[in-house]
Amino acid sequence: MHFDVVIAGGGAVGSAAAYFLTADPGFRGSVAVLEPDPTYQRCATTLSAASIRHQFSTPENIRMSQFGTEFLRRFPEDLAVDGTRPDPAFVEGGYLFLATRAGLPVLRENHALQCSLGADIALLEPGDLATRYPWMRVDDLAGGTLGLSGEGWLDAYGLLQGLRRKAIAQGAVYLPHRVVSVDRAGRRVRSVGLDDGRGLGCGALVNAAGIGAPVLARLAGIDLPVQARKRSVFYLQCPQILPGCPMVIDPSGAYFRPEGQGFIAGIAPPPEQDPECHDFDVQHALFEGLLWPLLAARVPAFEALRCGRSWAGHYDMNLVDQNVILGPHPDLDNLYFANGFSGHGMQQAPAVGRALVELIVHGGFRTLDLERLGWRRILEGRPLIERNVV
Template sequence: MSEASMRVVIVGGGAVGSSIAWHLKAQEGYAGEVVVLERDPTYARASSSLSASSIRQQFSTPLNIHLSRFGIGFLRRAPELLGVDLGLREPGYLFLASPAGEAVLRANHAVQAAEGCAIELLEPDALRARFPWISGEGVRLASHGVANEGWFDGPALMQAFRRKAREAGARYLADEAVRLRPDGVDLLAGGRLEAGTVVLAAGAWSGALAATAGIDLPVEPRRRSVFVFDVRKPPGQTPLTIDPSGTWFRPEGRFYLGGTTPAEGNDPAGAPLEVQHQEWDEMVWPALAARVAAFEAAKVVNAWAGYYEYNTFDHNGIVGRHPAVESLVFATGFSGHGMQQSPAVGRAVAELIAHGAYRSLDLGQFGYERISAGRPIRELNVV
């Protein structure tokens, strides 16, 4: 067997790609070479660096719940496993539903309850009793995660995966894959890097790169703005709260983070990575001020924009081998969930490559076959 055929090239060195690299080098009996291609070693535009880095169990798809359940346990063990404290906080998520959204929230809760998630439904009176600072105006039902949900230092997780992967023998190459091939990738710097397996973990740019091999992959960059704001008097203990309008907020140290889903017609693929300040003025602040009295005097102190690797097909990750090109493995399209799912996805993809099958958690449901067959598995709880 040739040296190239034993090589795995991972395109993308963010949280998912670096998690795969580390887990692969840790697989018992695996002796192949692992090369990680990262076109921007500064990670200045990487989604892993620009993520709000939260984790939840409140999904509508059981497999997403399983992925994040492993993830929360991994984050708690990060000092032991990765040698870094990720500052994990677990105040939970709080989803607020209008009368129009009540049925979906109840249906999602039924899925979560069947999976053993610690999620409570709160009627308006119970919501106000639990969180006196919140206005119940227009809220018919709330869903609150009482355990296993919160936020953490995502960039630190990504860098820890990268460091541990390199320590384990993975090689990081500062270059860009400009074309996928069945036996490797063509590089921007020139030449071809041959491989027996290519893992496409290029985040928001995965769809464009797949197209160079004639593969239709419905993943594209979608811009999201995050605002850092200060208030005179904090309202009290605050979970990550999602308003019926789509606006969300959570604490971050002495400040708060907030954002929203862009208005219809203002969410083009590949939009410039620039903060949309009008979203604060027109959408975020009005929703915050109406929901929390303490936020009426909120003041923006910072902001940034990052890309979701948005799966336009069904908002779920695309993971596993291409059905016709066995040497190509996908790990992309997580639609804002990649950071929290990177530990479990890294483990699963490493098992698939090293052993030919998933061993711990079967991600076959998220395979590419569903796309080519037109069978979406829709995730309804997308923030």
């Protein structure tokens, strides 16, 4: 069996690539998406905090998320199938990045860049914060930046299923299998072997395998500097309503946002407690010992929080600079990488899916110039650091 394009990974990135491929009038080939977890119960997309923001420090990340916002706004119309319009439940509730005096210069620098690229971000003084959010302690803060439009949160499962259904309706084939071998001849991948013993010939192979991407890369003889990092998300209930609450990013790195009748919150573990990890055990001690005290210090009402449920997913962390590695490796002409999102994969999936199709079908980027996110910076030791990793 042969497909013109085989996509390893059917999460948001792989499904976005399948959607844009099958929608591109310049592509008339066949597409197979390999997803070993068709229930998506352990998919990074569905286990994420399901948010999108324009407040990055890297221009490419800002532009990709702006593309994602416009995609979400058109989602019900563009991804309708047989009259059924999918709803990603996009809430433009905004992101609020808070800064102490020590962090204010970086906040201002990032804000200037974001605004220069058309992001709708307000720079707030402590007095503005106190007026807008009387439920929040601000005495230790020097300022904040608030997304007035385009930022917010959504139903990640709804996004994923909408992409998947539309890609299938346009001709993509989804197979519940994993790649276990790669047949490479010189500078090209000729075929992949699956976990059921079958082989698939391919004209191009896309590595969108998330935390499984390094294993797939090694099968092709490529060392991909990506590791799995576990991130726990906690659903919390608070007896007090917090009017106008956005997605809040505390200077400590803790975050929280509204979700239904409660909130979700999380924080990255300290570096010395953040090894490569593939299990799904929730880090309850992290909530009790670190996250809850930080939340209660920022929002006094959170002293009365109750943790209703929790879950754990993973970041495919780019160890070099926390930015996606996008495009072909210089040693291989038809293996395309989209890995190392470091927690930004769901929100960047539409832009990266579009970019992969432009590389495969048209030979170069057309919609967004993402050349700096390619392999060259990795191989030459020139990291493109993203400072706003949450």
